[in-house]
Amino acid sequence: MQENNYPKLHNATWPGIVGKGPDSEPVIPFDTMLEMTAAAEVNGIKFDGIDIGLLDPHFNIDMTDDDIKRLAEKVASYNLTIGSLVAPIWGGPAMGSKEEREMFVNMVRKACNIGYKLRELGVRPYGVVRIDSASKPESWAADPANNTKLIADTFRQACDVAAEYDEKLAAEGEICWGGMHSWKTMIETLEAVGRPNIGFQADMSHTLLYLLGYNRPEDRILPVDFEWGDRKALDEALRTLTNALRPWTIDFHVAQNDGTVHGTGSHDKTGRHCLATDPNGKLDIVHDAGYWLRDENGELTKAFKHICWDGCMFPNEVMTQQKTWNDILATLIKVRHAHGWYQPEKKEEPVL
Incomplete structure (x- = not known):
């Protein structure tokens, strides 16, 4: 029996930026994130690729074709591919003014253009462009x-733009984004968009907070008197959540959460990402990833070709230890072993 080779295993590079900056810790350079990802290895298995946030100071969203080619060459030189991209849409809230909404759509256009060209260069065989509403829950609630x-x-306009580049958009489910801050509002928003090239980006850390109704108590799934030792109730709640959101899910982050919210720097409080080995983590990462990767009958969905670890807002002291990334890779390998599959593949060299 062949070892599972899908889904491919990716590391995110934007944790080097998110929650960092003048009012927190220094940004970790893209090259450092790339090097530490490439250096991670567990029993001869390495990361297959990276997911990228097209964010300053790692990247200029107005990068030239030569810049895009240099990026492709750099990543390929580490034997890595590029998967999903994050569009920097926060300057234009999706429910803002006409001008702000136009800015949002324009940022999606720029991200899709970069994604398309990376595909042409042969370093991006899969992945989506991630967006969110760039709006606060309290503003939405007005x-x-x-x-x-x-x-x-706004999302429909963004979808129409993405379709020009043969891209799909994944709306990030996170309690700090208005209209996306609960599982029910997320579904309502996606249904209202009504475009075939939009779906849901699930992050195990963020979606755990959906169960508790943070920022939307009326949509809480777990009972108010829930205690974390009640694994049966947690399993039932996860089944309810994933059965509702799984059909929309086209991008997936493996992550851990300790049941609390957290924010550093300018980032709003959201689900706290924890290390894969954190003893306070409330998720059984490998088991609970199966709720997203398998349908209600236990069959693999194979809805996406890669999974990514997202570890935002870890201290720099933690993020610059190679052991951190080795432990994360080890967890992703376990997820693939439990919920992955094997398929023959032809190794194609990047067209650079």
């Missing part, structure tokens, strides 16, 4: 119906 309509209209 007029839920109209604000959801605004977000959906």
Whole structure:
């Protein structure tokens, strides 16, 4: 029996930026994130690729074709591929003014253009472009119906732009994004968009907070008196959540959470990402990843070709230890062993 080779295993590079900066810790350079990802190895298995946030100071969203080619060459030189991209849409809220919404769509266009060219260069065989509403839950709550309509209209425009580049958009489920801050509002927003090239980006850390109803108590799934030792109740809640959101899921982050919210620097409080080995983690990472990677009958969905570890807002002291990334890779390998598959593949050299 062949060892599972899908889904491919990726590391995210934007944790070097998110929650960092003048009011927190220094940004970790892209090259450092890339090097530590490439150096990680567990029993001869390495990361297959990286997911990238097209964010300053790692990248200029207005990068030239030569810049894109240099990026492709650099990543390929480490025997890595590029998967999903994060569009820097936070300057233009999806439910903002006409000008702000136009800015949002323009940022999606720029990200899709980069993604398309990376595909042409042969270093991006799969992946989506990630977006969110760039809006706060409390602002959304001032007029839920109209604000959801605004977000959906902006997302539709973004989907139409993405279709020009043969890209799919994944809306990130996170408690700090208005209209996406609960599992029910997330589904309502996606249904309102009504485009075939949009889906859900699930992150195990963020979606755990959906169960608790943070920022949307009426959508809580776990009972108010829930205690973390009640694994049966947690399993039932995870089944409810994933059965509702799995059909939308086209991008997936493996992660851990200790049941709390956290924010550093300018980043709003959201689900706290924990290390893969954190004893306070509330998820059984490998087991619970199966709720997303398998359908309600236990069959593999194979809905995406790669999975990614997202470890935002870890201290720099932790992120610059190679052991951190080896432990993360080891966890991803276990997830693939439990919920992955094997398929023959032809190794194609990048067209650079």
